[in-house]
Amino acid sequence: MATEKNIYHIGKPFAAMDDDVMRPIEAFPTKLWWGAFGVSIAAAVLGIATILYSWFVGLGIFAINNPVGWGFFIVNFVFWVGIGHAGTLISAILFLFRQKWRTSINRAAEAMTIFAVIVAAIFPLIHIGRPWFVYWAFPYPNERGPLWANFRSPLLWDLFAISTYFSVSLIFWYMGLVPDFATLRDRFERYKANSKIGAFLLQVKSISYRVLALGWVGSAKTWHHYEKMVMILSALATPLVLSVHTIVSFDFATSVIPGWHATIFPPYFVAGAIYSGFAMVMTLMIITREVFKLKEYITIKHLENMAIVILVTGMMVSFAYTVEFVMAAYSASHNEQYAFINRMTGPFAWAFWIMFTCNVVSPHFLWFKKLRTNIKMLFVISIVVNIGMWFERFVIVIISLHRDYLPSSWDSYDPTWADYAVLIGSFGIFFTLFLMFIRTIPSIALAEVKADEANASLSHH
Numbered sequence: 001m002a003t004e005k006n007i008y009h010i011g012k013p014f015a016a017m018d019d020d021v022m023r024p025i026e027a028f029p030t031k032l033w034w035g036a037f038g039v040s041i042a043a044a045v046l047g048i049a050t051i052l053y054s055w056f057v058g059l060g061i062f063a064i065n066n067p068v069g070w071g072f073f074i075v076n077f078v079f080w081v082g083i084g085h086a087g088t089l090i091s092a093i094l095f096l097f098r099q100k101w102r103t104s105i106n107r108a109a110e111a112m113t114i115f116a117v118i119v120a121a122i123f124p125l126i127h128i129g130r131p132w133f134v135y136w137a138f139p140y141p142n143e144r145g146p147l148w149a150n151f152r153s154p155l156l157w158d159l160f161a162i163s164t165y166f167s168v169s170l171i172f173w174y175m176g177l178v179p180d181f182a183t184l185r186d187r188f189e190r191y192k193a194n195s196k197i198g199a200f201l202l203q204v205k206s207i208s209y210r211v212l213a214l215g216w217v218g219s220a221k222t223w224h225h226y227e228k229m230v231m232i233l234s235a236l237a238t239p240l241v242l243s244v245h246t247i248v249s250f251d252f253a254t255s256v257i258p259g260w261h262a263t264i265f266p267p268y269f270v271a272g273a274i275y276s277g278f279a280m281v282m283t284l285m286i287i288t289r290e291v292f293k294l295k296e297y298i299t300i301k302h303l304e305n306m307a308i309v310i311l312v313t314g315m316m317v318s319f320a321y322t323v324e325f326v327m328a329a330y331s332a333s334h335n336e337q338y339a340f341i342n343r344m345t346g347p348f349a350w351a352f353w354i355m356f357t358c359n360v361v362s363p364h365f366l367w368f369k370k371l372r373t374n375i376k377m378l379f380v381i382s383i384v385v386n387i388g389m390w391f392e393r394f395v396i397v398i399i400s401l402h403r404d405y406l407p408s409s410w411d412s413y414d415p416t417w418a419d420y421a422v423l424i425g426s427f428g429i430f431f432t433l434f435l436m437f438i439r440t441i442p443s444i445a446l447a448e449v450k451a452d453e454a455n456a457s458l459s460h461h
Contacts, residue, residue: 012296014450018183021446024292024438025184032291033435040431047425050418051126059129061418067409068401072419073127074251075393076426079276080120081162081248082269082389085241086277087113088169091176092237095230101305103448104297108288109281110173111441115433116280117166119426124158126422154250161247165240172233179226179447182216185209245273252396258339259400262327268320275313275359276389282306282382284434286375288443297444300373307372310385314363317392321360335405347412348399351391358388 012020029037054061064071087109094102125131137159139149149156188206216222249269252260262268282303289298328336343352362384371377403410437443 017446017450018187020294021297021442021444022184022187025440025442026187029439033439037432037435040428040435043424043428044432045425045428047422047428050421050425051122054126054418055131059126061416063413063415063419065411065413067404067411068398068413070127070397070401071413072415072423073123075390075397076423077120077123077127078248078269078393078397079390080116080123080426080430082245082273082276082393083280083386084113084116084120084165084169084277085245085270085273086281087111087116088165088172088237088241089274089277090281091172092234093241095234096238101302104299104302104444105281105285105306106448107173107176107441107445108284108438108443109277110169110176111434111437111443112277112280112284113169114166114173115430115437117162117169118433119430121162121166122426122429124155154247154254157247157250161240161244165244168233168237168240172230172237175226175229175233176445176448177212177441178214178216179218180442180445181209182213182218183446184442185213241274242270245269257400257404258333258335259324259328259343259396261336262324264320264323264327268317268324271313271316271320272389272392275310275317276386278306278309278313279382279385279389282310282378283386286379286382288438290375292438292443294444297449300375303375303378304369304372307366307378307381310381311363311366314359314366314385318360318363321356338403339400342403343395343399346399346403348395348402351399352395355388355391355395358384359392362388 050061062071062073064073087106090102090106090109094106125134128134136144136147137149137156139151142148185206188202188209191202246266246269249265253262253265255261285298285306286303289295325340328340331337343349362381365371365377365381398413402413
């Protein structure tokens with residue numbers, strides 16, 4: 001029986017591990033990859049074209065109205081920011097706690113963080129209505145007199161928090177890639193091409209990876225500095241996991257809208273972000289594992305550990321839902337009580353019950369080890385959870401706004417084709433970036449896996 005020390009032991013020579021992980025980069029793309037890439041590109045083009053069209057004709061093509069001034073834009077924004085949380089959690093917090101199982105999934109999770117934040121940043125840009133004035137949000141010396149960004153607004157705090165999160169995550173991701181870029185550099189410099197075009201492409205790849213490797217030599221001194229750098233970045237990134245979605249929750253919690261004005265929002269949003277982020281990591285890891293035959297690196301044990309995190313955070317989210325309803329009932333505020341009754345029985349009750357079924361009911365299947373280690377079941381649950389988390393943001397934003405204090409100002413919200421086009425486009429952009437990533441960059445942190453493999457081999461012997 002495998003011990004805790006060698007449970008992730010692969011038992012392969014390092015050269016064979018290089019071949020396994022680098023194969024998707026060095027081999028010609030398959031028809032399956034081209035098909036997925038084509039669908040993603042088409043979806044991305046649809047979304048981008050719709051956004052550009054809205055810049056010419058105005059935001060009237062979307063369903064936003066009074067009182068629902070925040071439509072799909074903010075629903076999608078909060079959803080994608082949440083998706084980006086698992087990457088930093090896996091990379092930073094699990095690294096500080098010395099969890100070995102993170103090494104096979106952290107690279108793809110970090111990439112997912114970068115791509116999700118890029119997609120999330122699109123929606124505030126659309127929502128401001130005049131994106132060419134977006135630079136007004138940045139606090140820099142200007143000639144506009146007293147017109148400065150409102151530092152008391154949580155919307156401005158979003159700008160600072162998310163830009164910091166993106167910067168630190170990008171640096172963390174890139175620095176972790178340097179040893180693997182050096183491996184690719186050395187491999188491409190040894191290859192011989194059979195044609196002039198092949199030789200040219202090989203030379204381009206070799207030069208590119210040589211530049212990206214930053215002169216990495218792999219000496220003991222280099223590794224010492226590298227490990228120290230990873231430790232420092234992990235310590236810097238850890239507070240961001242908690243702070244970013246806390247600040248996103250302040251967009252709602254600092255208002256006076258019934259259903260929003262709640263102190264539970266910060267921990268509730270953080271737990272929900274980790275919940276949806278790990279579900280997306282699991283979806284992508286299962287696909288990567290099966291398509292690129294990486295079952296020795298992304299094992300059932302890795303997926304089971306992610307399933308346990310999803311189960312724990314799912315229970316946190318369920319608890320937060322319960323607290324919201326209990327506090328509304330206890331508050332004796334008729335407006336607050338009606339906000340939650342309206343969620344369950346109003347015109348958008350179907351959205352609430354989809355959210356409840358996906359987020360509260362589905363995680364309970366993960367209590368059973370037999371289901372927790374079933375690949376098909378995990379894949380279905382991971383998708384169901386992300387559907388539920390999107391609807392959670394829909395419930396919070398749309399249902400709370402469409403019926404507030406004054407019945408005279410109530411209105412419905414009926415998404416238009418443009419809302420759906422931008423939603424589809426956001427997924428298209430995300431998956432286009434991810435598909436390009438797995439074809440150009442090792443999807444597994446090979447240097448870290450090798451280090452753990454060496455330690456496991458020593459412990460085994």
